[in-house]
Amino acid sequence: MLKLPRQPKKAGSRILDAAASPTRMQILLLLNSKGNLSYSDIMGLLGLNPSRDAGKFAYHLRSVLRAGLIDADRDTRKYKLTDLGKLVVNFYQDVEEYSLRRTGKLLVRSSRLAIEEFNRGKIAQALIREAGAPTELAQRIAQEAERKLLNLQVKYLTAPLIREFVNAILIEKGLEEYRHRLTRIGLPVYDVGQLIKSPGMQASNSDSIHIRAGDSVMEEYVLINVLPREIADAHLSGSIHIANTGNWILKPDKVFHDIRFFLANGLRTSAVSGVGATLGPPKSLAGALFVLTNMVRAASNEISQDQGLDYFNIFLAPYAKGMTSEEIHKHVRTFMLGLNQPVSGERCAEVSIGIELEVPDHLANVSAVCPDRKMASPYRDFKLESILLAEAILDCMVEDDESKPMFNPQIILKVRRNIDGDDVVRGLAEKAHDLASKYGLPYFANMTEDWQRKATYLGDGGRLGDDWTGDWELDTMRVSPINNIAINLPRLAYECKGDDDRFLEALDERLEMAYRALELKYRAIEERMRQGFLPTLSTLSSGEPYLRIQNSLRTVSLTGLNEAVMAHTNNSIHESKDAMKFGLKVATHVASSAQKNSEKPAVRIAAAQVSDMDSVRTMAELDVERYGWSNARAQGPRADPYYTDLVATPFETEISWQRRVQIEGSFQRLALGGHLSVLQLHDGDVNPNVLTSASKEILEQGLGLYTFTRNVSFCSECRSVFSGLKRKCPGCGSSATLTHFVRLTAKYQPLRWWEDVDRELVSRRQSYDFEVK
Numbered sequence: 001m002l003k004l005p006r007q008p009k010k011a012g013s014r015i016l017d018a019a020a021s022p023t024r025m026q027i028l029l030l031l032n033s034k035g036n037l038s039y040s041d042i043m044g045l046l047g048l049n050p051s052r053d054a055g056k057f058a059y060h061l062r063s064v065l066r067a068g069l070i071d072a073d074r075d076t077r078k079y080k081l082t083d084l085g086k087l088v089v090n091f092y093q094d095v096e097e098y099s100l101r102r103t104g105k106l107l108v109r110s111s112r113l114a115i116e117e118f119n120r121g122k123i124a125q126a127l128i129r130e131a132g133a134p135t136e137l138a139q140r141i142a143q144e145a146e147r148k149l150l151n152l153q154v155k156y157l158t159a160p161l162i163r164e165f166v167n168a169i170l171i172e173k174g175l176e177e178y179r180h181r182l183t184r185i186g187l188p189v190y191d192v193g194q195l196i197k198s199p200g201m202q203a204s205n206s207d208s209i210h211i212r213a214g215d216s217v218m219e220e221y222v223l224i225n226v227l228p229r230e231i232a233d234a235h236l237s238g239s240i241h242i243a244n245t246g247n248w249i250l251k252p253d254k255v256f257h258d259i260r261f262f263l264a265n266g267l268r269t270s271a272v273s274g275v276g277a278t279l280g281p282p283k284s285l286a287g288a289l290f291v292l293t294n295m296v297r298a299a300s301n302e303i304s305q306d307q308g309l310d311y312f313n314i315f316l317a318p319y320a321k322g323m324t325s326e327e328i329h330k331h332v333r334t335f336m337l338g339l340n341q342p343v344s345g346e347r348c349a350e351v352s353i354g355i356e357l358e359v360p361d362h363l364a365n366v367s368a369v370c371p372d373r374k375m376a377s378p379y380r381d382f383k384l385e386s387i388l389l390a391e392a393i394l395d396c397m398v399e400d401d402e403s404k405p406m407f408n409p410q411i412i413l414k415v416r417r418n419i420d421g422d423d424v425v426r427g428l429a430e431k432a433h434d435l436a437s438k439y440g441l442p443y444f445a446n447m448t449e450d451w452q453r454k455a456t457y458l459g460d461g462g463r464l465g466d467d468w469t470g471d472w473e474l475d476t477m478r479v480s481p482i483n484n485i486a487i488n489l490p491r492l493a494y495e496c497k498g499d500d501d502r503f504l505e506a507l508d509e510r511l512e513m514a515y516r517a518l519e520l521k522y523r524a525i526e527e528r529m530r531q532g533f534l535p536t537l538s539t540l541s542s543g544e545p546y547l548r549i550q551n552s553l554r555t556v557s558l559t560g561l562n563e564a565v566m567a568h569t570n571n572s573i574h575e576s577k578d579a580m581k582f583g584l585k586v587a588t589h590v591a592s593s594a595q596k597n598s599e600k601p602a603v604r605i606a607a608a609q610v611s612d613m614d615s616v617r618t619m620a621e622l623d624v625e626r627y628g629w630s631n632a633r634a635q636g637p638r639a640d641p642y643y644t645d646l647v648a649t650p651f652e653t654e655i656s657w658q659r660r661v662q663i664e665g666s667f668q669r670l671a672l673g674g675h676l677s678v679l680q681l682h683d684g685d686v687n688p689n690v691l692t693s694a695s696k697e698i699l700e701q702g703l704g705l706y707t708f709t710r711n712v713s714f715c716s717e718c719r720s721v722f723s724g725l726k727r728k729c730p731g732c733g734s735s736a737t738l739t740h741f742v743r744l745t746a747k748y749q750p751l752r753w754w755e756d757v758d759r760e761l762v763s764r765r766q767s768y769d770f771e772v773k
């Protein structure tokens, strides 16, 4: 017998030796699939006994360490796979796959990118656990799925593919109920790719892509699992539109704060969530503004849209006692610039600040929350400070500080008397109109009428009045407009062909669905508060949570009222008396239905005219598809149709501003859950005094909330703002440095976020110079 000379082992065989034990290979596979693990992690996952098997385990671990297949991290004391180890694992898996394939077995690529053998039992398990199917049925379906899958000529099965097969079998057998529960939610691979490549109109950074991907999963969950089928179908088919489905069961939409709560208590969110510092009751203006900045930031994670800080200059006035206007200005400016910074992902915390031109009657005798108890006196005693604060805020908005106009916070100027009333009111009103003539920024709330005196507003038009318990504090402070559902009014008109009664009957059906959906939302948010998921809103004071959840407002909005009237009467609202009459009939019907379906203590519903770009576009697109371009009365180009929301008369309609204001006024008093009239300024110079005169006329018409708006171009190079949508910067001639800002609906948006079609729409708007001819 020939004896081979003994040779030193080659590196390759030494390494294969090291891996050639089931335990050692298991260690490598574990580190491959689970990442870095500690000594005890690995023992645990291998199912070894720490005392009995310790010696054996240490031996195996040493072998793979010595062969350089794994490595120990000194700092974390965890083991990790080396590049060599990864090579061995890949080789092992290839061999495994090759041999399994030769035996004709089905292979599944599981989610951790490992390959495993097909296991029929897993299908049966999922059917029992997730869909609640009886065991015998589950096993029969699993067998059938296996038979079908075996006939496939695919290289790898994946878990989603298997699920699709099982779902198809369930549908074939008429077992739709089980299929429904077995639905897998998530985004198609293509959609995720698109989200990253062209994140669309509002995404501005990586976080926003993350948020959107999460939103769409939550949205699907809500549509499949939370809402009754007929309501989900109504939403998907465009009969109604549920705003913010991604946050439907997680957060309320908006909140109206009572800043006195945080002035008196400080910010104690961390006591609930364990995150962030606890801030005590502030002792100075700077301290008070610091508490509010942090409160707004914390709360922005617990709501999906806007936050209102009403009576801002009244409630902060005691904190400005004895300060010069320069000092006040400095602190206010820091506060406002802070609010203008993004908080998370894509947006600023959207904040509306209510400014009073004088101390309102209902606050005059209320004793003020003060930095020092010895100061305690009613709010009427801090009149001077409240005016200085209002001035500081308006001045900060108009300052040329080498930045673009301040679009957040939104300033809502509350007018309680004739703006010529006295020198102080006139001075503040002039400042505000000066700002309006430059950038169109502030909102004007008309508090002169009885139904308005104790109302509060947000910059998106959201409104609360003291019409629920009758106590303005309970009704308008620490209260959330919890969600809006838009009703597709034009579709009702297409379906009812001119018959008023049928129209209202069908409208009632849609409203009833909206109310049921809003009830589910309310219950979900109540539950989230109990769970402690909304720590700022649930902060306790005297045993009562901060948010008065039982007073939350649910709104239903009149989407496409103008187009519904056109389809029903053949005229636009402004074109004939009959059209106007029908429009008011519909709005009145929705308002009184909301009132009838409200039920104390907790079911508070109101009609609203608010804006939701998503809903107006989706509804119009689906209707054009369903009824044809010539039958549907959509606005905009055929490729990108939309309905009118927020206002009764479309921006493009050629009517005088006086007539526009008059029409809007009639509808606003029916939409008490929210409204806003937007008046477009022309691109030329606008005289602020002319705007002040226009305001006087508008206030007499009884409009609740309005704003002037103008299109502006901002050059980031010159750091200047120009009116109109400029193609090139008039300063430096560059076009790449220009951003256009327009108020597409309730708020300003940079146009680069949107398609060109929006630029086109904005330029077709009817604009006004407000000069008296």
Ligand SMILES: [Zn+2]
Pocket: 715, 716, 717, 718, 719, 729, 730, 731, 732, 733, 734, 737
């Ligand atoms: Zn420039």
